Each structure stands twice: as structure tokens, then as C-alpha cells.
């Protein structure tokens with residue numbers, strides 16, 4: 001049994017993927033090009049965003065977004081304390097300061113009350129300029145954008161949606177990658193919509209921002225004259241091979257994979273809810289299930305269950321064992337965390353992610369859930 005089985009997916013889509021890869025190799029165009037333009041159009045249409053700009057990976061996508069807004073030293077960026085370190089390193093790369101916000105323990109996403117507190121605190125202290133709220137759609141579930149956007153409006157802040165884990169998810173039918181002034185995603189192989197290497201994309205409804213990002217992902221060059229560089233940029237382009245892999249997968253992702261992971265999550269939850277705390281999806285929300293994460297009573301129960309399942313050949317992961325404010329790289333920040341981060345700490349001690357991917361079979365779900373029920377029940 002695999003935690004996330006990428007080879008099974010390849011076997012299902014082999015013919016289309018092999019053909020598109022071979023065609024691309026023969027074609028001789030390996031970076032950007034018409035295939036990337038086509039993917040950008042497809043992703044724009046799928047998400048409902050006006051502009052899509054593909055780039056090298058999901059971390060660069062976040063860095064480019066912050067660059068486009070000229071976020072740097074003296075600026076505060078509000079980010080959840082419980083996330084992947086990529087969400088934080090992009091802020092620190094720019095010389096800006098991450099301000100850690102607690103999570104809602106039911107959704108694992110940024111808690112709007114804690115966000116409000118953190119914003120007030122930065123304003124009262126007066127040392128940093130509050131500029132950006134960066135919600136993360138953790139484990140595939142969109143953050144609480146109605147409340148977050150209200151706070152952004154009240155304090156004139158940008159919203160940067162980190163949708164690296166939530167491609168394909170939605171709130172009331174509106175897809176992720178549309179909730180930020182800029183939104184980003186990742187095509188890292190194990191993300192909900194992955195390619196066969198590194199890849200990422202940036203989404204925005206603003207033409208001006210899209211033009212700037214298109215220039216910045218390619219050294220800052222001018223679209224009209226490639227030898228006239230008009231911005232400071234990165235070398236962060238998407239490989240053509242990755243673009244054709246993604247294009248080959250999109251229909252299947254949309255029509256089958258995203259539905260299947262939701263059915264698997266429903267099965268997990270109905271079988272497990274009596275013995276353990278299962279993920280709660282708010283009304284109107286639809287997750288892309290990058291992870292299916294249960295919450296145990298405490299750290300020793302979590303670790304013991306993980307060992308027990310491991311012994312039975314059932315792989316599980318702890319996402320994430322260490323909150324952001326406890327990362328060594330964050331010890332250099334000039335200020336200590338401001339708001340209580342108790343739910344983030346609690347989650348890091350109690351979470352356990354179970355195998356989750358569209359090719360998990362009903363038999364495997366039975367084996368996994370029976371093992372958990374036998375152990376805890």
C-alpha cells in the first residue's frame with residue numbers, strides 16, 4: 001500500500017501521457033512555448049481566473065506574487081502558523097516579516113479571529129507595515145475567505161491565496177485560485193494536481209499584475225523585446241514537458257480524480273467518526289483532499305497509532321510535526337509570536353494523515369479503517 005500512489009495514475013493515463021511527451025521531445029521546444037500557453041488558458045478556464053501564469057514551482061509562485069507587490073523589508077505578511085515551510089520561506093526570502101496566525105482546529109485553516117488580533121497588534125506596535133494576508137488552503141480545504149476578505153478590506157491589505165494543496169477545491173461552486181488578489185498553486189508530483197517534476201502557477205484577475213508576473217518569471221524581460229529587461233525577475237519558467245503532462249491529466253482530474261477522493265474521504269469519515277476526530281468540511285465547501293488528516297487525543301496516542309499502522313504495512317504521515325514559530329530559521333525574526341498559537345501547537349502534536357489518492361481501493365479503505373478501529377475501539 002502506498003501513501004500516495006503516483007504510478008497507478010500513470011498506468012491509467014499512460015497512452016495519452018506517453019504520446020504527448022514523445023511529441024514534445026520530437027518537437028524540440030522544451031521550455032515555455034505554445035503548450036504552456038495552452039495549459040495557461042485551460043487552467044484559467046478551469047479555475048475561473050482571468051489570467052494564469054505558469055512558473056517553476058509553488059514556492060517561486062509565492063515569491064513572484066510578493067515581488068509583484070513589492071513586498072520587502074519593513075512589511076508584515078500574515079500567515080498561518082500551521083503550514084508547509086514554503087509558505088513562510090517565501091516571505092523571509094523577500095526580507096519581509098511573517099506574522100504567525102493561529103488556526104481553527106476544526107478546519108486546520110487560518111482562524112479569522114486570531115488574524116484580526118494579529119493585525120491590530122502589528123498596527124499598535126507600529127514597527128511594521130501590514131501589507132498581505134496569506135491564507136493557506138491546508139490539506140485541500142479552502143480557507144474562510146468571506147471573513148478574511150472582510151479584514152483585508154478593512155485594513156487595505158492584499159490577499160495572497162496559497163492554493164498549493166487545494167487545486168480543484170471550491171466554496172459554493174467557486175474554485176480555488178480565485179480567492180486571492182493573487183493566488184498560487186503547485187504541481188509538485190504529490191499535490192492534488194501534480195506533474196512529473198517541479199511546476200507551479202500564479203492566478204490573478206488583474207491584467208497589469210499578470211503582465212508584470214509574466215515578465216518577472218523570465219528574468220524581467222519585456223514581452224515586446226526579449227533583450228530589453230524592464231523588471232527584476234527570476235528564472236522560473238515551466239518546462240514544456242510538464243505542461244503537456246498536466247494538459248493530458250486535466251480532464252481526468254476534473255471528471256474522475258477529484259470526485260473519487262471526495263468519495264474516499266466520505267467513506268473514511270463515516271467509518272471512523274465514532275472512534276476518532278475526523279476532518280470537518282463546512283457547508284458549501286468542497287475539498288481536493290491533498291491529505292486526509294485525523295486528530296488523536298494526544299501525542300503519545302498519535303505516535304503509537306502511527307507505529308501500529310506502520311507495522312501492518314499501512315503508511316501514514318505527520319503533517320506537520322513542528323509549527324512555523326518553532327522552526328529554527330524563524331528564531332532570527334526580530335519579534336516573538338504575538339497571538340496565542342495554541343491550536344497550531346495542539347495540531348502538531350495530534351495530527352495523523354492517512355493514505356489518500358484517487359486510486360486507493362475500497363479494500364484498502366477497509367483494511368486501513370479496520371486497523372484503526374481495532375486499535376482505538
Ligand SMILES: *Cc1c(COP(=O)(O)O)cnc(C)c1O
Nearest residue numbers: 057058059084086087164186188
Ligand atoms: C507544496 C507547497 C508549497 C510549495 O510548492 P512547491 O511546488 O513544492 O515549491 C507552498 N505552500 C504549500 C502550502 C505547499 O503545500
